[in-house]
Amino acid sequence: MxxxxxxxxxxxxxxxxxxxxxxxxxEIIVDLSHSRGLIYQLTLRDIRVRYKQAVMGFAWAxxxxxxxxGAGTVLRVAMLRMSGQQFAAIDAGGIALKGVMWGFxxxxxxxxxxxxxxxxxxxTKVYFAREVLPLSVVLAGAFDALVGxxxxxxxxxxxxxxxxxxxxxxxFLAVILFTFTLAIVLAVSCAxxxxxxxxxxxxxxxxxxxxxVPVFYTPAMLGARWIGPQMANPLAAVLEGARLSVMDxxxxxxxxxxxxxxxLLWSPLYLVSSAGTAVLxxxxxxxxxxxxxxxxxxxx
Amino acid sequence: xxxxxxxxxxxxxxxxxxxxxxxxxxxxxxxxLTRRAFKGEFLRPDLxxxxxxxxxxxxxxxxxxxxxxxxGNNGAGKSTVLKILTRILRPNRGRYxxxxxxxxxxxxxxxxxxxxxGRENIFLQGAIMGMGRRELRRKLDDIxxxxxxxxxxxxxxxxxxxxxxxxxxxxIAAHLDPEVLIIDEALSVGDYAFQRKAFGRIRALATSxxxxxxxxxxxxxxxxxxxxxxxxxxxxxxxxxxxxxVIAAYLRGDGNTIAHGAKPSPVTFAQAAVVGPQSIRxxxxxxxxxxxxxxxxxxxxxxxxxxxxxxAQTGDTVFETGASxxxxxxxxxxxxxxxxxxxxxxxxxxxxxxxxxxxATEEQFLEGPRLTIxxxxxxxxxxxxxxxxxxxxxxxxxxxxx
Numbered sequence: 001m002x003x004x005x006x007x008x009x010x011x012x013x014x015x016x017x018x019x020x021x022x023x024x025x026x027e028i029i030v031d032l033s034h035s036r037g038l039i040y041q042l043t044l045r046d047i048r049v050r051y052k053q054a055v056m057g058f059a060w061a062x063x064x065x066x067x068x069x070g071a072g073t074v075l076r077v078a079m080l081r082m083s084g085q086q087f088a089a090i091d092a093g094g095i096a097l098k099g100v101m102w103g104f105x106x107x108x109x110x111x112x113x114x115x116x117x118x119x120x121x122x123x124t125k126v127y128f129a130r131e132v133l134p135l136s137v138v139l140a141g142a143f144d145a146l147v148g149x150x151x152x153x154x155x156x157x158x159x160x161x162x163x164x165x166x167x168x169x170x171x172f173l174a175v176i177l178f179t180f181t182l183a184i185v186l187a188v189s190c191a192x193x194x195x196x197x198x199x200x201x202x203x204x205x206x207x208x209x210x211x212x213v214p215v216f217y218t219p220a221m222l223g224a225r226w227i228g229p230q231m232a233n234p235l236a237a238v239l240e241g242a243r244l245s246v247m248d249x250x251x252x253x254x255x256x257x258x259x260x261x262x263x264l265l266w267s268p269l270y271l272v273s274s275a276g277t278a279v280l281x282x283x284x285x286x287x288x289x290x291x292x293x294x295x296x297x298x299x300x
Numbered sequence: 301x302x303x304x305x306x307x308x309x310x311x312x313x314x315x316x317x318x319x320x321x322x323x324x325x326x327x328x329x330x331x332x333l334t335r336r337a338f339k340g341e342f343l344r345p346d347l348x349x350x351x352x353x354x355x356x357x358x359x360x361x362x363x364x365x366x367x368x369x370x371x372g373n374n375g376a377g378k379s380t381v382l383k384i385l386t387r388i389l390r391p392n393r394g395r396y397x398x399x400x401x402x403x404x405x406x407x408x409x410x411x412x413x414x415x416x417x418g419r420e421n422i423f424l425q426g427a428i429m430g431m432g433r434r435e436l437r438r439k440l441d442d443i444x445x446x447x448x449x450x451x452x453x454x455x456x457x458x459x460x461x462x463x464x465x466x467x468x469x470x471x472i473a474a475h476l477d478p479e480v481l482i483i484d485e486a487l488s489v490g491d492y493a494f495q496r497k498a499f500g501r502i503r504a505l506a507t508s509x510x511x512x513x514x515x516x517x518x519x520x521x522x523x524x525x526x527x528x529x530x531x532x533x534x535x536x537x538x539x540x541x542x543x544x545x546v547i548a549a550y551l552r553g554d555g556n557t558i559a560h561g562a563k564p565s566p567v568t569f570a571q572a573a574v575v576g577p578q579s580i581r582x583x584x585x586x587x588x589x590x591x592x593x594x595x596x597x598x599x600x601x602x603x604x605x606x607x608x609x610x611x612a613q614t615g616d617t618v619f620e621t622g623a624s625x626x627x628x629x630x631x632x633x634x635x636x637x638x639x640x641x642x643x644x645x646x647x648x649x650x651x652x653x654x655x656x657x658x659x660a661t662e663e664q665f666l667e668g669p670r671l672t673i674x675x676x677x678x679x680x681x682x683x684x685x686x687x688x689x690x691x692x693x694x695x696x697x698x699x700x701x702x
């Protein structure tokens with residue numbers, strides 16, 4: 001017997017897109033604040049599992065920045081030899097610092113891609129705010145990054161580096177980096193749940209992304225006109241900002257013209273735009289994620 | 301306003317699913333996702349060709365003190381109801397509300413991580429189920445004791461047997477203090493002894509006065525736990541009411557269709573009742589009384605009082621008899637008699653159906669009354685029927701000689 005099928009559109013059809021987005025954001029914040037205990041346990045799980053064998057755990061946190069520093073040093077020495085310059089310890093320090101930050105982004109992205117698709121049992125059987133799965137991966141990655149940063153902080157003074165007040169920019173940069181990474185991981189974990197080949201694309205991007213972000217080099221090395229376009233990438237601005245503030249002691253709230261030709265190496269606008277981009281992306285991705293999550297259990 | 305009473309309501313709920321596997325290419329991922337999300341098209345209420353309704357216009361409510369059992373064949377929509385109640389799925393149309401803290405026994409060890417110890421997993425799984433750390437710390441000893449895995453609680457879960465895994469998972473779930481309870485087949489975990497313990501816990505929770513929804517294929521448990529039963533078929537409500545009536549309807553639907561009123565029945569029933577206790581030990585006699593009227597002389601091939609005993613758990617016919625087999629004379633006029641049945645069967649619920657049918661054409665004239673007998677543990681045996689085995693010394697000797 002054919003049953004009548006309903007045709008009316010459910011809720012928030014014409015309530016206004018912005019009002020809907022704001023309502024969703026509020027709901028996400030409320031849900032996540034109720035899920036603090038779960039976020040803590042899931043993050044703890046990831047950290048525990050990784051550090052269960054203490055040696056392997058710390059190696060995990062330090063190995064990837066160490067490799068990045070090694071690769072960057074080789075590359076830089078080669079470049080400097082061609083232009084007849086000497087490699088300085090401060091260059092290695094800058095690469096190490098950026099290496100830890102890039103390592104956080106890259107490894108979190110790799111692990112976070114399957115944060116949802118790797119937990120079908122949880123998603124089809126238990127309800128909780130789904131954001132906590134990618135979020136806890138990013139938090140556990142942040143823990144690794146702190147271990148790596150600790151290692152850098154121990155080694156740097158041995159190379160003759162001395163801290164300045166500009167180091168205080170670092171926590172602010174770290175927050176931007178965290179926000180941006182979380183936005184990307186949320187988006188990618190959600191995408192990989194619906195389209196399983198996203199994972200492979202992410203692997204390629206993570207492998208080669210390091211060459212498109214100023215980790216081994218500084219933006220100015222590509223020429224003055226390419227500094228601005230590079231800095232449009234929040235990741236580039238954060239990494240370069242970290243190098244300038246920590247290694248060169250530059251205050252990020254003022255512009256930095258090049259000593260030789262007056263080209264602008266740094267502008268506070270870079271910081272504003274990267275922070276703005278990261279926050280906007282996170283808000284947009286979070287809303288899409290929230291609206292898609294009721295389909296997770298049907299697709300995972 | 302005082303404190304809101306915990307309750308469950310489900311009002312005209314529709315939910316659709318896609319048929320089969322969906323393959324999507326990466327190319328149209330982001331534009332499609334963005335478009336759909338911002339237009340709110342994720343939950344379109346109409347139906348495309350590749351989709352089907354898993355639930356159609358299902359409504360019910362569960363008040364404190366009520367336990368609703370949901371039964372039906374596979375694919376009837378039982379799990380979909382539970383997943384909507386626990387917010388895992390969202391319906392395409394209709395309203396639902398669950399007031400109060402939900403305790404859901406859907407998958408009890410879903411959050412376990414194999415490399416973590418039992419103790420660590422208690423905190424992890426507990427958090428996934430919505431328990432706080434302080435609460436878990438307070439209940440830790442009880443959970444460990446209930447699970448019976450004290451000795452291995454600080455070993456990684458990967459060293460556990462599947463039974464230990466399930467026991468620990470159930471122990472955590474059993475220590476939720478839910479205001480609303482939702483259970484899906486989690487009733488049978490671990491070995492026999494633990495299953496009984498687990499079921500005891502579920503029964504205690506279910507009868508503690510909170511609203512409960514249970515999905516199970518085990519009809520005897522449904523009938524034992526529930527105050528109300530909802531029968532679903534193809535996502536639609538078929539029956540909703542008293543457990544015995546709905547379970548009976550389910551079992552009836554399982555069998556052949558009945559030709560209603562093809563011919564007037566020569567026999568009608570006025571009374572049918574279980575005499576004495578409705579709950580008896582395995583091996584004891586159940587006694588039923590039947591009464592009615594024979595309106596015309598009966599032909600040779602008529603079975604005026606067919607009696608079929610079926611297991612409510614499996615639906616299998618356990619025993620069949622009838623007035624003609626029992627050589628009960630039934631002249632026109634009123635009749636009344638009592639019948640004894642020795643229940644040499646396993647514990648469970650048994651349904652006794654009475655009908656009138658034509659043995660030649662297998663046509664049913666009348667679907668008569670239905671009685672229910674509960675068999676509890678008595679004589680212990682394995683298998684479906686107790687054949688009252690006993691040793692006969694002489695025969696055993698003979699066997700050795702030959």
